[in-house]
Amino acid sequence: MLHGAAPAAPSAAVGEAPASHIADVAARLDTPPDSARAMVRWWWFGPAVVNTQLEREMRAMKAGGYGGFEIQPVYPMELDDPARGIRNVPYLSPDFLQSLAFANTKGRELGLRVDLTLGSGWPYGGPHIGAQHAASRMRVATSAVPAGATSYMLPSVMSGETLVATYLGDGTAKEHDPVKLGLVENQPGAMAGRATVAPSAHERVAVFYIGSRTGQQVKRPSLGAEGFVLDHMDARAVQLHLDTVAEPQVRAFGNQPPTAVFSDSLEVYGTDWTGDFLGEFRRRRGYDLKPYLPVVYSGQGPDAPALRRDWALTQTELVNERFLAPVNAWARAHGTRFRSQTYGEPAVSLSSTRLVDLPEGEGPQHRAFSFTRLATSGGHLFGRNVISAETWTWLNSPAFNATPLDMKAEADRMLLQGVNQFIGHGWPYTPPGSQEPGYAFYAAAVFNDHQPWWNVMPDVNGYLQRMSYLMRQGKPANTVAVLLPNDDVYASLNPGKVSLSAEMHHHVTPELTAQILDAGHNLDYIDADAIVAQGVQHAVLVLPHVTRLAPDVLAKIHAYARQGGKVIAVGGLPSLPPGFADAAALGVNVQAASKALAAERNVQVVNGDGAVGAALGKAVRPELLVQGQNGDVGFIRRKLDDADIYFIANTGNRAVHATAAIAQQRRHAAWVNPHDGKAVAVSLAEGLKLDLAPYESAVLVLSDSPLPSVRQRKPAGAPAVLARLETGWQLAFPALQRAAQPVTALRSWTDDDATRYYSGIGVYTRDVDLDGAALAGKRIAIDFGPGTPLDTTAKVPAGMRAMLEGPVREAAVVYVNGRRAGSAWSPPYKVELTGLLHPGRNRIEVQVANLALNALAGQERPDYRLLWARYGQRFVPQDTQLIAPKPSGMLGPVQLVTENMQ
CATH class of the missing domain: 2.60.120.260 (Galactose-binding domain-like)
Structure with missing residues (x-):
């Protein structure tokens, strides 16, 4: 279960408190608060920035309708050029910190929100991280022990490495049974680099498990930020990073700390170990992992899944306690908030979200398993009302090809998942005098005033602002919760790729998601820790091919079903205990609990994902069901005391003309124009009429009293x-x-x-x-x-x-x-x-x-040969072969x- 106490509610909100009554919401429809404006990720290349250009770009952001920026220093784009005023300064140098201070002061003067990435590039790390604090992994080495041999060669253990355990058994390096390896408690050495062993008539192999380092370097670092990625399961490494990197930056902000500090998605590739893992494992799981290391790291033997579950869960707990919780506490102590993309590897869980003040997602996959829905579900479960998303990454590649329509199409899919704060990816700083269209980040579109369509950017941002504001009001009201089977995924993970989010799609499939959405519902994810902590608040709980679940979680689900909650189990109810300890006894309890749950009348067991929609139809009335639903129309609802707000979007490229049945009943109904906030009354006597152009969206408000200034009728007659x-x-x-x-x-x-x-x-x-x-x-x-x-x-x-x-x-x-x-x-x-x-x-x-792409198409591509010779190849421009007018x-x-x- 989740270790580490959930933090108290933030002492100061990033946005305004949600309204409970529609009159308060309607009063802000014309001019929503600035706190709901979209932000941009502001890339400082080099960093080689000058204050005059920083101010020019901040003023442009303001004029374009953005509400703020997140500073992220990244790789150099050009060599130093005194004639053009380009000078790459080292990360954390006095000149860099002065630029931070200036951007903060001037940004605040302009009324912009200022956020800061606690590092350069990603994941966290840099030159201050030595081998002893670098991201860790288990390295497996072997040594042949020929028949009759009295010694074998020991592995070379280098800086940052520790020999954890040695095992001996029959066979060769390529052919041996890891389950039958015997632990060598001590290794007497007859000579340097070799260990003595009693002779045997059989060929044998010595297998060594070495706590090692991944060697991963920070991705896309700025000048002076190069180095190892830190070990996110090592509290000393995390504290070193906060002391060395975070503290001087926040000090540069003076008495106006950043609104939030940011951590990008966890992409610590190959990590699966940390120095004190064995001791922490024994303390948490109640048994010694050392005898089972060959089983865990080979995956062989009937106990491997249960052991791997315990091994991976321990990693989640260590990241929770040693990275997420301390950084969040550090941020609060410094008057700011921690905004975190809490997914990736190491294997953080959905419930890890409760350890951060500002959850953030990415990815527009609203009809499949989504990192964005991970973040919004965590926000909905744990009371984080403002939930952001990194938006428009790679949008309509190559760079400078994305359009305002592309922006809206992706943003609407984010809104349908519960996002209500956009972090545009992004805004590349461009030195004055640069050839148009200026700089671009290697993996992103460009949303600054070098785009000719900047003339409509205030209108685009006005739409995003109004929708973000509306989607913060009242409370989330999704009817279906989908249990993320963390224990099943833990049990299936492999060394070097320990990530819940990367493998969850095997359980939460596109078909399952489509079945729920097309049945007229929206969904949140939930996990076992959240169920134990606070039960299930949704009308329906879906268990997608869950085989491993703890008896106490099943007890909570049983209580939910007895109290009227509906349960749909896909592929059967759980039959196995989560982990290895006491598996036999717990397995009996799990099977008994599942049998008792199956007897409840509110519980349905269906064979496959394709049967979930029909089961939902039996369980509960659809929230909003579109006649002839083809999957293009999506919705999300927010519930107020006296109203319901629906965001409805056509995510397809063809017009929709349909009727929808809607479950909620209020005295009044109105369409609110998402572009200007004007309301028009509508009758639902014959159902909800939907007439949506391609990629068009609308807001429906059902209320106990009419909206102020609502027009009573739409224009009548065909155009x-x-x-x-x-x-x-x-x-x-x-x-x-x-x-x-x-x-x-x-x-x-x-x-x-x-x-x-x-x-x-x-x-x-x-x-x-x-x-x-x-x-x-x-x-x-x-x-x-x-x-x-x-x-x-x-x-x-x-x-x-x-x-x-x-x-x-x-x-x-x-x-x-x-x-x-x-x-x-x-x-x-x-x-x-x-x-x-x-x-x-x-x-x-x-x-x-x-x-801007058209001008770029008429130019020769930059020659980065000398830049890469000086700094190494830190980026490769995206899809340049597609650049054409x-x-x-x-x-x-x-x-x-x-x-x-x-």
Whole structure:
């Protein structure tokens, strides 16, 4: 079970306290609090930063609608160049710390949140970590003992290593039975480097288990941050890192500590040991592991799974107690919060999340096992209301190819999993005077003002801010909990890859997840530690192929079922005890407890994942069930005292027109526009009508009293075409100082040699004459067209993208008679013009921005040969073979459309 006490609630919240009543929520819909704004990961390359450029970029972040940044120093991008003012300074040097102080002071002045990574690159480590504190592993060596031999060669034990145990048995290095190896209690040496042994008529082998080091180096470090990754199961190594790296940085922040300090996903590859592991194992598990090391590290013999469960669980406990809890306590003591991506290796668990103040996930896989849902489930279980996600990693690779629509498509999948704080990945610092489009991190898209579509960034961030705010209100209300069978996964793990999160997909399969979602529910994960600590609060508990479970956990589940909770066991109920100690007696208890549980009327046992949806249908009414559900529509609900808030998203590239049945009943219902917060009343008498464009999202509010300022009816009547705008446009490129030219047909400006590699804004203008009678009583919008769906089965590069080519590439801002009407950057590609048009002649101007990728396509790729010769090859730019100009401009069809107002 989880060792280490759960921390008390944070003494100061990162966001505002959630509202309990819809009136309080509605009051903030127009202008949500700044604390809900998206942030960016700010990469400082080198670090080679100057204060003037830091300030310029922070002001740009503010203007673009971001709420703050996380500073992450990483590898150099260029050699020192005095003529250009580029100077890579050592990490933690006085110059670096001065830059930190400046960024913090100026960022706070600008009203930005300032977070800090407690290290350079990842995982934690650096030059201060010697071999004795480096990430550890068990190394296995062998020595042949020929027939009749009276001695054998001992292994070479190097710096940072310790010989843990020696075993002797019949066979050779390649062919021997680890289960039959005998422990050699002492090794008398007849000569240096050899041990004596009684002769035997058989060929034998000596097998040595050596506590060693992985040798892993910090990934992507800045200058002066190179070195070993630390041992996350060694309290001394963790404290050394805090003293050497964290303390001087936080001191540089003075009396304004970071809002949060950050740890990236645990990627300590190959670790499975630490120096005092045997003693800690005996203390926790109640028996000595040394006699069983050959079984654990070979995986052979019937006891191997149970032994490996105990071995891996001990590692989780050590990481909890020696890394997560101390860093969280250190952060609180320094007036900040610990934001942690608590998954990866070593094998932290879902319940490890309760040891950190700010859980964070990553990954948009909302219909499969997800690191993001790990974080949000931990937040929901343990009362962490603000749950962030590293978002847009590898989005539409290569760098500079991601669009605002791509951003929304991934962000919506994060929201569906419970995320309510976005950490954009990311913002590359770019030295002044650099060739456009500037720097890019090797494994990420770029979301700074070097992108031409920055003209709609405030609108994109406004959407993310409003949705993050709404998804923090009230309480989470997912109806299904899926038990993560940690003990089964522990038992299946192999040395050198001890990770619960990496292997959990074998139990929480895409099919299982889809069955739950398509049955009209959303889900959280839960684990045995959480059940023992606080029971099950969800309406349904799903056990996915769980074979190992402790009797006390089964007792909690039984009590839950007796009190009305519904249990669906996939593949049968547990039959084995979790670990090795007292296995026979505990196994009897487990089987008896499962038999008693199976007798409860609220318990269903189904054969496979594909039967879960039907079982859910028998167990509980669907929360929100879409007629003819094809998996593209997802939802998540937040519950207030007097209302329910639903975020509903079409995650597919084709329009959805359907009816949904909804379980919750309130007196009033309204759609809230996620882009501006305006509400329109809706009737649910005939079910919930869903009309969603590709990748469109909506907010449904069910409430006991009507929302303030709610419009009582939607516009009625089918849209009619007021004017077709296929011709008559003039196109200018102000950045190229080119006079406007007539457009004979709407097509990509990359078709012209002069603008094939142009990245920027093209300005389309034309006049429209309108009759006053055509405007009276009408809502009028400019409609750019539906876009073109792409083949969703086609292979895409790393990350994800929206599988739709828009009719404007990639973002349009519309002005009518000199006044800004709005922007179009995601479906439906419409901008309302009501109130801006007048009888007679009207000037319509559409400013269309494309990708920075086009300019990059016209340039030779940088030659990093000298940079890598100086610093080593610390990065490889992503997918550069895919860099090519993308269609740009207003592609049509474009028309003015009207609807009657009622």
